[in-house]
Amino acid sequence: MDATSEDLRALLDRDRIRQCIERLARGEDRRDGAMIKAAYWPDSVTDYGVFQGDFDAYYAWVIPGSDAITNTQHVLGQSYTELDGDSARVETHVVSYHRVDMGTEERDTVIGGRYLDLFEKRDGEWRIAGRTMLYDWYQDWGQSIDWSQGVMGMPFSQEWFSGRANGDRSVDFFKGSN
Incomplete structure (x- = not known):
């Protein structure tokens, strides 16, 4: 070559590695099991500090997720990737x-940290074989606003404008139904 x-x-x-990381973030935010399964190898392991286990245990932990967590959003920063044949080490903020x-x-709470991912390419597809979460900071922003009041003193015209982990409008958006 x-x-x-x-x-x-x-x-x-x-690019395929970054797409996988993005797919997983969206899957976790929307509690979409198919997206999460498409991001990890079945024999993968994860360590979030507050949870450690194999893929089946991780999946049971994150899907359906805690009912107490009504909305999540994972904002991905830069990824530093070192490729080594069919494996890669990736750090993503x-x-x-x-x-x-x-x-x-x-x-409302927010956590800043980094994913340390071990990726493997099997049969031409990149997926996570192992993930460790490093925590750099945490902040409790206090009591959440009441979505029924809209934002900045202006009411929403539809209830679906506020995001949520389950039943989010974006699910229908990607299915092509508005």
């Missing part, structure tokens, strides 16, 4: 927001 072909292969591999129902009130 010539240098240009190798560069193109590396570019495509990095993440800021994850969680709206948590505490029983008496909902609170």
